[in-house]
Amino acid sequence: MTNLLYILAWTMIASTIPPALDIVHGLTANQRLPDVFLEAAGRRYARYLAWMLVGCAIALLAWGQVHLSWSMIFIDVFACVPAAIVLAKAVQATWRLYGGGLVTAGVTIYLWSAAV
Numbered sequence: 756m757t758n759l760l761y762i763l764a765w766t767m768i769a770s771t772i773p774p775a776l777d778i779v780h781g782l783t784a785n786q787r788l789p790d791v792f793l794e795a796a797g798r799r800y801a802r803y804l805a806w807m808l809v810g811c812a813i814a815l816l817a818w819g820q821v822h823l824s825w826s827m828i829f830i831d832v833f834a835c836v837p838a839a840i841v842l843a844k845a846v847q848a849t850w851r852l853y854g855g856g857l858v859t860a861g862v863t864i865y866l867w868s869a870a871v
Contacts, residue, residue: 757822757866761831762838764815764862768808769839771855774848775801775808786848804856811863818866 777783778792778801791797819828842851 758827758831760862760866761815761819761823762835764811764859764866765832765835766838766842767851767855767859767862768812768815769835770842770846771851771859772805772808773843774852775805777848778852779805788849788852792849792852801852804852807856808859811859814863814867818863822866 774786777786778788779798781798783793788797792801816828819831823831
């Protein structure tokens, strides 16, 4: 169960950071995004989201070192790549930007707070 949650968190990180960084760097020409993401407030949100996901990634690596073996950390992180590709193709960038941070933060908090 914890491996699946760990893979889910890494999948959300890997599929949410690219659209967030696109917004931060102003590379949104080919994406259908709400107008709010094209303004300064949207860029600030995307920058906050990207930093939050980096923080969650660090927390997940620390959790993995405490609760998993290093080989399982690498296997789980590499297992998220195909899942992130499928998620990126199946879910619009807007939904990933809105929900990706919430899911990742929720799973990270759960993993750290649960007696696993």
